[in-house]
Amino acid sequence: MKTSFVLPADIEPLSRDPKATSPGRRINLHHSMCFGCGADAPVGLRIDVIAGEGLTVSASMKVEDWMQGGPGVIHGGLLSTAFDEVMGTSPLLLRMPVVTGHLEIDYAKPIPLGSTVQFTGEILGGVRRKVYTRAVAHLGDPQEPVAAAHGLFIAIDLEKHFAGYRDRAVHPSGHQNGA
Ligand SMILES: CCCCCCCCCCCC(=O)SCCNC(=O)CCNC(=O)[C@H](O)C(C)(C)COP(=O)(O)OP(=O)(O)OC[C@H]1O[C@@H](n2cnc3c(N)ncnc32)[C@H](O)[C@@H]1OP(=O)(O)O
Numbered sequence: 001m002k003t004s005f006v007l008p009a010d011i012e013p014l015s016r017d018p019k020a021t022s023p024g025r026r027i028n029l030h031h032s033m034c035f036g037c038g039a040d041a042p043v044g045l046r047i048d049v050i051a052g053e054g055l056t057v058s059a060s061m062k063v064e065d066w067m068q069g070g071p072g073v074i075h076g077g078l079l080s081t082a083f084d085e086v087m088g089t090s091p092l093l094l095r096m097p098v099v100t101g102h103l104e105i106d107y108a109k110p111i112p113l114g115s116t117v118q119f120t121g122e123i124l125g126g127v128r129r130k131v132y133t134r135a136v137a138h139l140g141d142p143q144e145p146v147a148a149a150h151g152l153f154i155a156i157d158l159e160k161h162f163a164g165y166r167d168r169a170v171h172p173s174g175h176q177n178g179a
Pocket of ligand 1: 029030036084085086088097098099100101102127128129130154156
């Protein structure tokens with residue numbers, strides 16, 4: 001699949017943290033109201049990202065009618081969100097919280113409503129706080145990808161990064177911290 005993404009020359013290998021989620025289990029360190037993975041979000045993708053061997057992850061997503069963009073197919077931005085979720089969760093295998101710095105998507109084929117998209121993702125390496133990832137999507141045949149993505153995620157100090165926003169956080173009750 002064609003892509004214009006270029007990895008940096010100084011990229012270094014990264015290692016899975018010994019305490020990372022075991023292969024086959026859901027990576028479960030985010031919050032339940034997240035648009036990408038939260039079970040309590042009123043609208044969302046509800047993607048379960050599953051730890052794989054090494055620095056790999058997998059996920060699947062049924063393409064529901066409300067995800068429609070062009071007639072009969074998924075909205076490209078929504079697919080981008082799914083890739084963000086899959087790749088953004090993978091650095092938790094390093095036990096490293098991150099935010100998205102840069103995201104690139106290569107769309108190869110239209111993805112019909114009603115299909116189930118299978119994602120595989122992997123961490124390619126890192127440079128200082130930067131974690132480089134890639135993911136591929138297919139509809140059942142890994143040899144026939146329908147889209148692929150590269151993501152650059154930046155490690156953060158969770159408490160500091162969200163310090164100014166926590167009073168806006170929405171909880172399953174529908175209430176905000178400051179409400
Ligand atoms: C959350 C819970 C976990 C659980 C995660 C669960 C999965 C969540 C999946 C969804 C994730 C999201 O959508 S997160 C939401 C969307 N993203 C955001 O809101 C991020 C907004 N941006 C920021 O807050 C900031 O720009 C940061 C934190 C990314 C970087 O700011 P900083 O901390 O001041 O660091 P800074 O020095 O600028 O950058 C560090 C290094 O990254 C490089 N860098 C920074 N941005 C870019 C960029 N766009 N393209 C290339 N390189 C970049 C810099 O050159 C530098 O490289 P060098 O000098 O070292 O070479």
